[in-house]
Amino acid sequence: MPGVKPLTNIRTFLLWLLLFCPVAAWIGWQDYAERYERFFQDTSIAQRMLSQKTVQHEAVLATLSALAHAPMAERLLPSLQPAMPQLLGLGHLRDGAWAGSTSPPADLSGTIERAHRLGRPVTLPVDESRYWLVAPSSWSLLLDARLFIAPADFPPSLAMLTLDVGSGPLGLLARQPAAGSPRWRIDLHKPLGAPSQPFPLHSWRALTSTDWPWAQWVIWAFASCLLAAAGAAWQGARAEARRQQEEVRLAAMTRLSTLGEMAAGIAHELNQPLTAILAQVRAAERLLDDETERPAVRQALLASAGQARRAADIIERMRALVKPSSPAPRAEVDPDALAASLLFLREEELARRGIRLSWHNATPGARPLGDRVALEQILHNLVQNAADALADSAGARSIALRGGAAGAAYEFSVSDNGPGIPEEALPRLFEPFYTTRPQGMGLGLTLCETLAGAIDGRIGARNLAPSGACFTLRLPRAGDAA
Structure with a gap:
């Protein structure tokens, strides 16, 4: 199984960039979209405010044109200027002569003729801010676009406004300097x-670095940094956990490999005392009928006992080799995490062999007491045995791992739908070196039983109906054990 590499500083930085940049770009775009929407709305407000002024001019001309006896321009101007400060003068042709508060516009006759032809008032520019608005009735207004609206009355988001009344752009608003930062x-x-005064209005605003969403960017930079650091820490923890699992697995494999290499020598060593015991017992059996040979019989039996102790010492050395040197104290173990680790390590491999591995937690709140490493070794071994039992089975093959409370205990079970265990083998499954597989060493279940006993657990096996086998591991349950 390939190890999980912890994230280096460069990889953590790249992860942070991967998190930060797309969201920062989205934050910047959202901020720009909001600014543009506000800018568009406020420009539309300014356009409507200016349009109302120009429509007001048309209304005044329409009213003056409808008067049968028009008042004198000099007397009318002061009464209109309080409501229309942009009105600088007015007048009309009376009996072919100009009657107004100021000098008449240039080419007044041609302008009136053009207004007649269009059927509406027309404009006659004077300079970039002033223009005459001439109606077909000859009534004319001299207007100053600079006085339409006070700069302070424009919406606050607007920066630069110009209006072209016919002689070039007129600056109505200038809230930004002409030069500066990019x-x-x-x-x-x-x-x-x-319709008579469709002057083009131009509004613009320069976005500088001070307008960028620095606060949101800083907050997201800090949050994404925390996420990247958490990801690096999680990856490092995973790598450390995998490293520990590999160390445990390699240690177990080393012990089993050592046992495999020593198996022939151990068999030879055991064969010697057992052969000697057999020879001494047979000799004693022959000498029992002769009263004079009782000392020899006693000697043969003592020699047999010594050889039996020697065989026991050999087996004890084997147990010491297999048994973990310093078992961890019992603690609460999360069965879901234990099963998740097992599924992660074995599910894909078993799937390639056509075997489905599943996990079911019957009582999610319950926790067993034990050593996590020992439990992993036991469950791995049981799953491997089940997979080996399914090797020659036809049809759908599955291994079911279950866990749940069983009274004051907690019970794991590993069951398969294979051929089951031969009845004659059931009583001997946990004997050292006993195996039903041609290539087996007969140590796997013995090791499982040893590990289970070290954490106050018991392991058992039974056959299922109509087929299959089930191994159970019974452990103390957290909250119920002393």
Whole structure:
């Protein structure tokens, strides 16, 4: 199984960039979209405010044209200027002569003729801010676009506004300096709404670095840094856990490999005392009928006992080799985490062999007491035995791992739908060196029983109906054990 590499500093930095950059770009785009939407709305408000002024001019001309006896321009101007400060003068042709508060516009006759032809008032620019608005009735208004709206009355998000009344752009608003730091400009062109005065309005704003969403970026940079650090820590923890699992697995494999290499020598060593015991017992059996040979019989039996002790010492050395040197104290173990580790390590491999491995927790709140490493070794061994038993089975093959409370204990079970265990083998399954497989060493279940006993557990086996076998591991349950 390949190990999990912890994230290096460079990889953690790249992970942070991968988290930060897309979201930071999205934050910047959202901020820009909000600014542009506000800018568009406020520009539309300014356009409507200016359009209302120009429509007001048309309304005044329409009213004056409808008067049968028009008042004198000099007397009318002061009464209109409080409501229309942009009105600088007015007048009309009376009996072919100009009657107004100021000098008449240039080419008045041609302008009136053009207004007649269009059927509406027309404009006659004077300079970049002033223009005459001439109606077909000859009534004319001299207007100053600079006085339409006070700069302070424009919406606050607007920065630069110009209006072209016919002689070039007129600056209505200038809230930004002409030069400065690098900028990103947003602008909008809209004509005023009066048919007689459709002056083009230009609004723009330069976005500088001070307009960028620094606060949101800093917050997300800090949050994404925490996420990257958490990811690196999680990856490091996983790598450390895998390393420990590999160390445990390699240690177990080393012990079993050592046992495999020593098996022939151990068999030879055991064969010697057992042969000697057999010879001494047979000799004693022959000498029992002769009263004079009782000392020899006693000697033969003592020699047999010594050889039996020697065989026991050999087996004890084997147990010491297999038994973990310093078993961990019992602690609460999360069965779901234990099963998840087992599924992660074995599920894909078993799937390639056509075997389905599943886990079911019957009582999610219950916890067993034990040593996690020992439990992993036991369950791995039981699953491996079940997989070996399914090797020659036809049809769907499955291994079911279950866990749940059983009274004051907690019970794991590993069951398969294979051929089951021969009845004659059931009583001997946990004997050292006993195996039903041609290539088996007969130590796997013995090791499982030893590990289970070290954590106050018991392991058992039974056959299932109509087929299959089930191994159970019974452990003390957290909360019920002393």
